Amino acid sequence: MVEGASRITVKFHNDPKEYRARLVGAAPPLDVALLKVDAPREKLVPLVLGDSDRIRVGQKAIAMGNPFGLEFTVTQGIVSAIRENPGAIGDESGLVPRVIQTDAAINPGNSGGPLLNSRGEVIGVNTAIFTPTGQFGAAQFAGVGFALPINLVKQYLPDLKAGKTLTAAEIIRSRPRLGVSLIPLSVYPESLRRQYGLPETGLMVQEVERDSPAQRAGLRPPSRFAYIQLPTGETLQVGVDGDVLLKADGVPLTSIAGLRRVLYAKKPGEAVSLEVWRQGRPFTVRVVPQVLR
Template structure:
């Protein structure tokens, strides 16, 4: 039978156990302390994140505060329009076209700007204009221009709060804008975006009458019912009239189009003062069959611009020394894409303006200046 371990051995074993227990307890305490500090650090970091978020939100609120101020300034001048089509018998149809409009001052008098397609099937007695405060009135006179889709309404009340006009020529791609209107009948709706592009033309708007196109493109949400409403810059100024969207679904897909306000106001002034629009006029016949083969035969490396077939004697083009077979490459610094593009640019240019041209002639580019004339009168729809 084996005897008990010596006393010294039992003492060392007990001592070793005590040391291990003490080390284990201390380690656990250290781990707990470390865990506590980590939790405290995490909590402090979270608080710092909240503080930074608050600062970021304050900065964003300051930015959004500008938008709120713009909306507060502009929305009282935005109206909702409902137009009942008129049957051939002169009776009102039960169907309604709905859109938007904006009150502006033209020659010191308030008018509502909108799109022709909003009211083109109706007449003044069958058009309702609803103000931001809910009051409703009817126009006592309307004008419209088929080639630009601009319409103007005169209201009985001459003391209306008007929106301020901006300068659409100064807009830059990337500039922030707001669209205000009545999408799907939801009046006073505001969306935000940027100017995505300028000078868009050749758009299929479902209305062959709209031949003169030089649209602003925006990704601010525009939907059915926004037509005729204003596009606003962050200074609270109207810079465009929202007109159309490019969409496969019929709803917003981030591509909307707006008529530049400078063109709208010039058209509106003509309509309300002389009853028709004075179109810019060059006095040339353009080659509708100008193609790559013809361009190369004239010495151009690729198809560009539009070819002049003939020049009307005594016209602005004649006085500027334009000649048959000239290819107009630039109009007022804008690269001319094709015949339709030049027609739009000339037709939308103010009468009497001196416009620089870059023309390709005899295998070299030359510069000419032309003073835009007044095209033969075209009656506006009244």
């Protein structure tokens, strides 16, 4: 929205004047920027930032923005789902593990606008639409829009206020981590799982970083490997005798995004309880995730 802009202006409702603004901080991988507007104090009436962790499917959702250049447009719908990010924003590294799905009309020009609840609190930042062609961001609304949860944005407000421009690497370093690389067992062919007596679901440890929380907790990487062919035709080397993470804080693990959801909810110094499968033997271990910055 502001990347590469030589001049940024802001307009207020029922006021034809444009006010100059400057970029304070940004997180391009999250499609978020913080602006400071040079406008009279009486114009600056902030919206209340809500709590996106309290969102419930079916509740009212109100989207604001400038679709197709039509200023100050308001559309209404419901929160259709709170789901794993299907690729609407961020990348495969899991910068945005979950998004808010809404049927409130979101079109090109809504990106960056607020998604509100019925109390007028900001619960998300509109970011993308999904079209019948299977594309994100194309110019045809089909009742499936996505918003960045506001609680995720709140995490980075102090950095943005300090004038930082956050890269993907900096965002990842700010997140709690175990220090392991994992592959879901759902990727493994059933014949391979049977051959090595592996569980049907879980996350197989592939590597354990040195001096990481995972190593200190005693998690073990594989010593034997096999090759599998992915649907894309690529060949992937996978471990067959490493530890398998079955649950995190009692939540069954079927995807890496599911583990990230549990980890990202942790406060600094708070441990996560992992149910681990090792060569047919289940056990539980507590690990304190690490934040690199």
